[in-house]
Amino acid sequence: MPPPAKIRIDLNSAVPAYRQIVDAVRVLLVEGALPPGSELPSVRRLAMDLGVHFNTVGEAYRELAAEGWLDLRHGRGATVIARGSPAARPEQLQEFRTRLRSLVAQMRSEGVAPARIAAELRSLTESLKP
Amino acid sequence: MNSALFLSLLVVAFTGAFMLLVPHFSSPRYLFAVTVPAGFRASEPGRAAIRRYHWWVVRAIAASAVIVATMAQSWPDLAVVLAMLPAIAGVASFLRERSKLQGYAAPPPGVREADLAPDGDHLPRWIALALVPLALPLAAAAYLRAHWSEIPERFPVHWGAAGEPNRWAGKTPAAVYGPLLSGAGMMLFLLLLGLAIFYGSRRAPQRTAILKILVACVYFLGFIFTGVGLMPVVRVPIAAFLVATFLFAAAVIAWGYKIVTDPAQPVEATLDQYWYLGSIYCNPQDPAIFVQKRIGFGYTINFGNRMSWLLLGSFLAGMLGLVRVAR
Known part of the structure; x- marks a missing residue:
C-alpha cells in the first residue's frame, strides 16, 4: 500500500498559503498520486492540520474545483474527479512561457548551466506523467 | 511518624520529583517552553539554565520538608498545603529561566505538512x-x-x-x-x-x-x-x-x-x-x-x-x- 499523499507549505514564504496548497495538490493530481475517486480531507481538517484559516483551504479547493480536478459537494468534502486533458489556450501558453522564462533567468543568474536547466525541465516533465 | 507527616512528606517528595523532571519533560526541541536549536540542551547555556532551575527546586524541597516536619503535629492540614512549596518555587524558577532563554530561541518554523488522506477523524x-x-x-x-x-x-x-x-x-x-x-x-x-x-x-x-x-x-x-x-x-x-x-x-x-x-x-x-x-x-x-x-x-x-x-x-x-x- 503506497504511503498517503502529503503536502507541505511554508508559512514564511512570500507565496500565499492558498497558492502553495493549490500548487502542491495539483502536482499530486497530475502525477497520479491522487487518482479519480480519491477523497481529500475536509476543509476543516486540512486547515487544522496545516494551521491556516478555513478560508485559505476553502479557496484552494474552489480553485482546484474550477480547474476541473475536484468535486465539492456540500457536506461531503472534496473528491477527485476524472478530468480530460484540455488544450491550453494561446494566452495560457504565453503566461506559462513568461513564468518559465522568469524562472530560467533566475536559475541562470544563480549559476545553473543551460544544459542542466534543460535536463531538469525534461526530467520534471517526464516524472509528472501519470 | 504520624499519618499527617507521612502524607505531607509524600506530597513533598512527589511534587519535588515532578518539578525536578519538568525541564526534561518536553520534546528536545523545547527548553522551558522556548523553541531552541537542535542540541541546545547539551550546550553550556542550556545546561546552566537546567542547573539553576534544579538548584532552586532542591532548596525548596529541603525547606518544605523541614517546615512540614515541624508543623505536621500542630497544623496537619496546613502542612499538606505547605508541602506544595516545591511546585511554587519550580514555577517561579521556570518562568525566570524561560525569560533568560528568549535570547537563544530558534527562528520560528514555517514549514507545515499535512496528510491528504481523509481518514483520521474516525475514532479507534x-x-x-x-x-x-x-x-x-x-x-x-x-x-x-x-x-x-x-x-x-x-x-x-x-x-x-x-x-x-x-x-x-x-x-x-x-x-x-x-x-x-x-x-x-x-x-x-x-x-x-x-x-x-x-x-x-x-x-x-x-x-x-x-x-x-x-x-x-x-x-x-x-x-x-x-x-x-x-x-x-x-x-x-x-x-x-x-x-x-x-x-x-x-x-x-x-x-x-x-x-x-x-x-x-x-x-x-x-x-x-x-x-x-x-x-x-x-x-x-x-x-x-x-x-x-x-x-x-x-x-x-x-x-x-x-x-x-x-x-x-x-x-x-x-x-x-x-x-x-x-x-
Missing part, C-alpha cells in the same frame, strides 16, 4: 472499552440499594490529613448516591474531553495516546469512586485510595514522559509568540481548538479560538454541576 474501535467502567458506579449503586438497611444513620464522607473523618453525612439518597453520581459525571466528562481533543486537534500520534490515557483515567476513576461510594457499607482504608492515586499518577507521568521525549514523535509546529508563560496558547489564526503542550504531556486549549471558549464554558458549567451534586 477500542474507544468502546471506555464505556465499560461506567458500569462500576451503577453496580455499586445497585449494591447500596440492596444493602440499604446496613447503611448507618451517620457515616463519614471526608477525611483530614491524619486520616481521621472530619465530615459526616446522614443516611439520605443524596448523601449515599452522590459520590457515585459525581464519579460517573467525572468519567463522562473525561470521555467528552477526550473526544473534544480528538476532533479539535491536529492529526498526530499524540492525539491517540492522550485518548488512551484519558480512557485509563476513566477506569481509574471508576474504581476510586466505586470504592468511595461503597464506604457507607464497606470499610476501605483511606490509605488504599492515596496509594492507588500516587501509583496511578506516577504510571501516567512515566507513560507521558516516554512519549514526549521520544525523538521519533512528530512535534507540533506552533510559534513561540503565541505562547504565554510557557503554557497558555492564544493564536486566533490557528483553527485548532487544542494544541500539544510544550511542557509535560497532553493538550492545552487555544484561547484564541472562539470555539475554545464555548467548550471551556460548557465544561466549566458541567464541572460546577458535578460539584453541586457532590455536595
Whole structure:
C-alpha cells in the first residue's frame, strides 16, 4: 500500500498559503498520486492540520474545483474527479512561457548551466506523467 | 511518624520529583517552553539554565520538608498545603529561566505538512472499552440499594490529613448516591474531553495516546469512586485510595514522559509568540481548538479560538454541576 499523499507549505514564504496548497495538490493530481475517486480531507481538517484559516483551504479547493480536478459537494468534502486533458489556450501558453522564462533567468543568474536547466525541465516533465 | 507527616512528606517528595523532571519533560526541541536549536540542551547555556532551575527546586524541597516536619503535629492540614512549596518555587524558577532563554530561541518554523488522506477523524474501535467502567458506579449503586438497611444513620464522607473523618453525612439518597453520581459525571466528562481533543486537534500520534490515557483515567476513576461510594457499607482504608492515586499518577507521568521525549514523535509546529508563560496558547489564526503542550504531556486549549471558549464554558458549567451534586 503506497504511503498517503502529503503536502507541505511554508508559512514564511512570500507565496500565499492558498497558492502553495493549490500548487502542491495539483502536482499530486497530475502525477497520479491522487487518482479519480480519491477523497481529500475536509476543509476543516486540512486547515487544522496545516494551521491556516478555513478560508485559505476553502479557496484552494474552489480553485482546484474550477480547474476541473475536484468535486465539492456540500457536506461531503472534496473528491477527485476524472478530468480530460484540455488544450491550453494561446494566452495560457504565453503566461506559462513568461513564468518559465522568469524562472530560467533566475536559475541562470544563480549559476545553473543551460544544459542542466534543460535536463531538469525534461526530467520534471517526464516524472509528472501519470 | 504520624499519618499527617507521612502524607505531607509524600506530597513533598512527589511534587519535588515532578518539578525536578519538568525541564526534561518536553520534546528536545523545547527548553522551558522556548523553541531552541537542535542540541541546545547539551550546550553550556542550556545546561546552566537546567542547573539553576534544579538548584532552586532542591532548596525548596529541603525547606518544605523541614517546615512540614515541624508543623505536621500542630497544623496537619496546613502542612499538606505547605508541602506544595516545591511546585511554587519550580514555577517561579521556570518562568525566570524561560525569560533568560528568549535570547537563544530558534527562528520560528514555517514549514507545515499535512496528510491528504481523509481518514483520521474516525475514532479507534477500542474507544468502546471506555464505556465499560461506567458500569462500576451503577453496580455499586445497585449494591447500596440492596444493602440499604446496613447503611448507618451517620457515616463519614471526608477525611483530614491524619486520616481521621472530619465530615459526616446522614443516611439520605443524596448523601449515599452522590459520590457515585459525581464519579460517573467525572468519567463522562473525561470521555467528552477526550473526544473534544480528538476532533479539535491536529492529526498526530499524540492525539491517540492522550485518548488512551484519558480512557485509563476513566477506569481509574471508576474504581476510586466505586470504592468511595461503597464506604457507607464497606470499610476501605483511606490509605488504599492515596496509594492507588500516587501509583496511578506516577504510571501516567512515566507513560507521558516516554512519549514526549521520544525523538521519533512528530512535534507540533506552533510559534513561540503565541505562547504565554510557557503554557497558555492564544493564536486566533490557528483553527485548532487544542494544541500539544510544550511542557509535560497532553493538550492545552487555544484561547484564541472562539470555539475554545464555548467548550471551556460548557465544561466549566458541567464541572460546577458535578460539584453541586457532590455536595
